[in-house]
Amino acid sequence: MSIPRLLMEMLVYTEKGKIELLPAWPCDYADGSIKGIKIYGGHTLDITWKAGKLIEAVLYARQNERYEVVCGDVRRHVQLHKGKTYHFPASFFAEK
Numbered sequence: 001m002s003i004p005r006l007l008m009e010m011l012v013y014t015e016k017g018k019i020e021l022l023p024a025w026p027c028d029y030a031d032g033s034i035k036g037i038k039i040y041g042g043h044t045l046d047i048t049w050k051a052g053k054l055i056e057a058v059l060y061a062r063q064n065e066r067y068e069v070v071c072g073d074v075r076r077h078v079q080l081h082k083g084k085t086y087h088f089p090a091s092f093f094a095e096k
Helices: 003-011
Strands: 012-015 018-021 032-038 044-050 053-060 065-071 074-080 085-089
Touching: 003 012, 003 032, 018 053, 053 065
Parallel strands: 018 065
Antiparallel strands: 012 018, 032 044, 044 053, 053 085, 065 074
């Protein structure tokens, strides 16, 4: 596995029907953001984080499908619709 791919998988892990945000991003790493990550299903993702915690993720859906979106221990299910944009602020993953 290449270093860029390793870093990308620390930011987002994706497989059919699942997106996991910041699964292995250390708190000690710099705050930041990345735009245009291509993920499973042809979707595109932007992520912003601070102190190893999600600030916001934006998903640009390229096809209709149901996804489980995971951040930390919280899982949410979202029905994606082609051409729509989905915003996932940190509050989306707050325990209910």
